[in-house]
Amino acid sequence: MLGSIVALSLLLAGCSLGGSPPVTTGNNNVIFAPGQAATPPPFPPFTIGAYIADMSPQLGEADRLYVIARVHDATMSKPPMPPNPPVTISATIDGSTQSMPTDADGFAAFSFTAKGTPTQPDIVNVSAVYNGKTYTTTTFYTVLPPISTPTPAPGTTPTPSS
Numbered sequence: 232m233l234g235s236i237v238a239l240s241l242l243l244a245g246c247s248l249g250g251s252p253p254v255t256t257g258n259n260n261v262i263f264a265p266g267q268a269a270t271p272p273p274f275p276p277f278t279i280g281a282y283i284a285d286m287s288p289q290l291g292e293a294d295r296l297y298v299i300a301r302v303h304d305a306t307m308s309k310p311p312m313p314p315n316p317p318v319t320i321s322a323t324i325d326g327s328t329q330s331m332p333t334d335a336d337g338f339a340a341f342s343f344t345a346k347g348t349p350t351q352p353d354i355v356n357v358s359a360v361y362n363g364k365t366y367t368t369t370t371f372y373t374v375l376p377p378i379s380t381p382t383p384a385p386g387t388t389p390t391p392s393s
Contacts, residue, residue, distance in 0.1 A: 300313065317333040325353060329341050
């Protein structure tokens, strides 16, 4: 117990002595002073997110890509909203590009057939243009390896036991 109190005392004493001197980095004349709060970067005015309905389909199986688009208030005091007017979402799946506008809720859904190489991630690229700026995101799916059904060897016939 005494050892814990001594360790805590040393820790608190060390913290109360103040930090290290300011540090200048590179030629930018940026000075970081210990204890100074960094200003976070602004949140982007527009975001898109994408996900695959079945992340591990069988080869040739039907699948869907879902995309959601949101416009964000610069003050972050209001919830994100669907883009109005709708934006066109482009998705490149297995080398083929499809495009469609978002619906009233900011969603777009793309149907496709899983054609990727089994066991290898297949990257899906998604993009949208909002107020003249292109926003992108990626997702992926991985085709499962072929699943074989075991069959009896030729010439073997199950026999009932007596």
